[in-house]
Amino acid sequence: MCLIMSKEVIFTESRGKVASGRRLPFYLAAEEYLAARRPDEPLFLLWQVGPTVIFGRNQDPASELDIDWCEEHGVEYYRRKSGGGCVYADWGNLMISCIYPGAGVKDGFARFSSSVCEALRSLGFAAEVSGRNDILVRGRKVSGAAFFALPSVGIVHSTMLLDADPASMQAALKPSAAKLGAKGVKSVSSRICTLREFRPDLRLDVLAGALRTALSAQGAPGSLLLDESDVAEIERIESTYLDRDFIMGRHGGREEGSRTVAGEGYVEGCGFIKAEIQIVGNKILNVSINGDFFTGEFADGLSQSPDLSETLSRLLAGEEPTREAVAAALGGIRLEEMVSGLTSAAFVDILFRNC
Numbered sequence: 224m225c226l227i228m229s230k231e232v233i234f235t236e237s238r239g240k241v242a243s244g245r246r247l248p249f250y251l252a253a254e255e256y257l258a259a260r261r262p263d264e265p266l267f268l269l270w271q272v273g274p275t276v277i278f279g280r281n282q283d284p285a286s287e288l289d290i291d292w293c294e295e296h297g298v299e300y301y302r303r304k305s306g307g308g309c310v311y312a313d314w315g316n317l318m319i320s321c322i323y324p325g326a327g328v329k330d331g332f333a334r335f336s337s338s339v340c341e342a343l344r345s346l347g348f349a350a351e352v353s354g355r356n357d358i359l360v361r362g363r364k365v366s367g368a369a370f371f372a373l374p375s376v377g378i379v380h381s382t383m384l385l386d387a388d389p390a391s392m393q394a395a396l397k398p399s400a401a402k403l404g405a406k407g408v409k410s411v412s413s414r415i416c417t418l419r420e421f422r423p424d425l426r427l428d429v430l431a432g433a434l435r436t437a438l439s440a441q442g443a444p445g446s447l448l449l450d451e452s453d454v455a456e457i458e459r460i461e462s463t464y465l466d467r468d469f470i471m472g473r474h475g476g477r478e479e480g481s482r483t484v485a486g487e488g489y490v491e492g493c494g495f496i497k498a499e500i501q502i503v504g505n506k507i508l509n510v511s512i513n514g515d516f517f518t519g520e521f522a523d524g525l526s527q528s529p530d531l532s533e534t535l536s537r538l539l540a541g542e543e544p545t546r547e548a549v550a551a552a553l554g555g556i557r558l559e560e561m562v563s564g565l566t567s568a569a570f571v572d573i574l575f576r577n578c
Contacts, residue, residue: 229265229321229439231446232257234454241317241431242270247277248301248464251380252457253449254320255304258376261322266447267438268320269431274388276300276395278309279369281531283497283513284471289397298395302470305380307356307369308494308515311395315387315417317430319380321438326377328370328517328563332356335368335379342437346430348421356517363416370517385430386419472513481508484544486576490516493564498574502544510535512570517563531561546575 232253234242242250250270257266276288276298284290284300287309293300298311312318319339323331336352343350343360353359358366368381392415418425449457463469485499494516501508511532518531538556542548553567 229267231435231439232266232268232320233446233448235448235450238448241427242268243272245270245272246299246301246461247272247275247312248461249457250318250320251301251303251464252460254322254371254378254380255373255460256453256457257447258322258373258378261447262374262376263324264322264447265324266322269434270318270320271314271316272312272318274298274311274313274391274395276309276311277303279307279515280304281306281513281516282309282472284309286497286513287397288395292394296391296394298391300470301464302472303369303371303380303464305369305371305378306515306517308367309396310367310382311387311392312382313387313391315385317383317385317427317434319383319434319438321379323377323379325375328372328377331370331377331379332368335381338437339366339381339383339434342430342433343418345433345437346422346425348418360416360418360421364414365416365418372518383430383434384415384417385425385427386417389415389417484574484578486573486578488573488576490565490569490573493562493569496565496570496573498570500539500544500549500574505543507539507542507544507549508536510539512562516565518561534561546571546578549574 237243250268250272253268274297276293278284278287278300280303282302284302288300290300292298321331321335323334326334336358339358340350340352343358343365348360350365351359353364356368356370357364366381366383368379371378371380418430481501481503483499483501485497487495487497489495494514496512496514496516499511501511509532512535539549539552542552550567550571553571556567558565558567558570
């Protein structure tokens with residue numbers, strides 16, 4: 224049982240109901256706003272959106288989703304500021320946001336997973352935590368979570384698959400064969416399932432009620448109602464998520480005359496990693512790292528820490544593009560403090576595995 228007494232966040236237009244009617248970035252912005260304005264208060268929010276793909280801060284959307292299919296079928300897509308992988312959401316998903324004062328990555332996930340599993344078990348599901356951030360029922364994924372760290376506050380947000388459209392999910396997402404192989408599956412649809420596959424009669428309000436009870440530690444000290452001034456500030460933050468360069472992850476062009484060395488692979492306890500170095504002459508110019516990994520405890524406070532690719536670029540710029548030179552440059556760096564589960568040796572192995 225979760226011992227944290229959390230308040231539910233309520234919008235005026237959704238009193239007594241799951242919040243809806245907004246684009247997905249609005250709710251991510253609401254998390255940021257609440258974490259900054261009420262950093263000492265545990266809070267949670269239940270919400271829904273129309274067909275949308277949301278991908279992690281460190282992911283390349285062109286590699287993770289079928290952009291043409293999404294645009295043709297009216298599926299929106301956005302980048303979030305937390306790590307983790309690419310997910311599809313629609314009206315068959317129940318989205319969950321939790322704000323935990325003082326929580327680091329491991330503690331935040333532990334609190335969240337404990338509460339969500341408790342809610343599912345109260346409804347008769349044999350729920351269990353798997354890997355870094357997944358919740359399974361009978362060996363198949365029904366919920367995945369990501370963590371976003373701000374100074375002194377941890378935010379966990381998650382999907383809960385009640386009755387999402389599996390055909391749209393399969394069409395929108397295109398994870399690499401290497402990533403699926405690491406999970407022991409051949410497709411997205413073979414790995415996930417919806418709660419209604421096990422309980423066809425399960426209603427949204429019943430699921431939401433069970434989550435409210437578990438997330439509030441069965442005794443919530445009331446709720447937090449947001450007013451028009453709160454919403455206006457949330458909309459201001461939302462605009463940063465709608466910036467096209469942020470969504471697509473554009474960080475400048477390719478240097479003329481440069482070449483690249485790149486590799487990708489799955490690291491147990493970390494996730495899928497795609498690393499690339501840009502080389503001019505015989506020196507490294509910059510580094511790009513993408514994947515569904517999470518930043519480590521070092522990076523609690525994303526706004527306070529530099530972009531991971533920029534950090535690695537500073538560390539490796541001017542080095543020779545060899546396994547030995549890169550390993551030596553990272554020799555005194557504890558990369559696992561920047562990326563959970565990723566050692567410098569594993570990063571070097573991925574980068575040069577095709578050389």
